[in-house]
Amino acid sequence: MHDAIKHIFLCCLFFVITLGTYLFWRYIQQRTQRLLVNPLLFSLLSIVALLVFSKTSYQNYMLGGQFLSAFIEPAVVVLGYPLYLQMQNIRKQWRLLTVLCTLGSLTAITSSVLLTKLFGAEDLIIRSISTLSITTAIAMEVTDRLGGSSALAALFVMVAGVSGSVFGLLWLNFLGIKNPMARGVSIGCASHALGTATIASESSVSAAYSSTALILTAIITALLVPVFVPILLTF
Amino acid sequence: MLIFFGLLQTGIIEAEKIQFFATQFIQYMPIVFLPVCVGIIEYGDIIQTFGIKLLIIGITATFTTLTLVAVIANKAMDDPSTNNQSINNSPKQPSDHA
Numbered sequence: 001m002h003d004a005i006k007h008i009f010l011c012c013l014f015f016v017i018t019l020g021t022y023l024f025w026r027y028i029q030q031r032t033q034r035l036l037v038n039p040l041l042f043s044l045l046s047i048v049a050l051l052v053f054s055k056t057s058y059q060n061y062m063l064g065g066q067f068l069s070a071f072i073e074p075a076v077v078v079l080g081y082p083l084y085l086q087m088q089n090i091r092k093q094w095r096l097l098t099v100l101c102t103l104g105s106l107t108a109i110t111s112s113v114l115l116t117k118l119f120g121a122e123d124l125i126i127r128s129i130s131t132l133s134i135t136t137a138i139a140m141e142v143t144d145r146l147g148g149s150s151a152l153a154a155l156f157v158m159v160a161g162v163s164g165s166v167f168g169l170l171w172l173n174f175l176g177i178k179n180p181m182a183r184g185v186s187i188g189c190a191s192h193a194l195g196t197a198t199i200a201s202e203s204s205v206s207a208a209y210s211s212t213a214l215i216l217t218a219i220i221t222a223l224l225v226p227v228f229v230p231i232l233l234t235f
Numbered sequence: 236m237l238i239f240f241g242l243l244q245t246g247i248i249e250a251e252k253i254q255f256f257a258t259q260f261i262q263y264m265p266i267v268f269l270p271v272c273v274g275i276i277e278y279g280d281i282i283q284t285f286g287i288k289l290l291i292i293g294i295t296a297t298f299t300t301l302t303l304v305a306v307i308a309n310k311a312m313d314d315p316s317t318n319n320q321s322i323n324n325s326p327k328q329p330s331d332h333a
Contacts, residue, residue: 065270159293186305
């Protein structure tokens, strides 16, 4: 009985903490009007710090966190809405979009694998990094078949997603890329669903192009990695 | 997502009806990924041994991809809300000629 109460308490506690932390940082960002105060990154750091200091395990945290994670799939589904709004344009440009995503996919694979080799990391890491720009589920599956570690693959996917969400929009501003289509495609291609979630609140055009790019890139990368990475490994 | 898109496209779900819900939900979307991201604390040892290097590699690869695709896409696609781009381009053109 006691355990059950404790269980329910942890569920509520971590759910409220996660929600509260995010809303807090979002509020701060809106008050300060600075893109760099990214609510996702700051909430992530706050929660990780809290868990480490209180010596709470990730399993215990997920008792509450799972209620939010359960919405990942519905969230991705809702992205079908901006896609629907932009379909007229996207249908006309599908060839160009495929070329762009193939290019992006090749760049992500080549640069990540070659850089890892350059840093002299072991084979397992090289085999786990090439799928960093695609959505976690597919990345883990592809990496597993390639003989890499799917846990590591998930970690790299996260690095790509978080860095793209946090600094991606600033970087695009810095490059002077204003076209919402170009912003969307590049973010979707490099930072999958996490980047898309971030750019979706900026513009619905970007959201649609980002969603298209993340689907195309995931498919193309899943096809290219098994062929391309073994070739890169022989260099 | 594709099924949902199909239902919208065929008019089985009416886009106007879900507009409010969809736009609100998208505004707060990153939060659903937060608990999964907190999962990095599970990889403590890997991060301690290789951490910074892997972070640098991951970020470099991501931004190389981002930059390349963004620059090419920006050249290849016309801005639909042309105001944005024409405002952006017009001050440049005179200076090019000068």
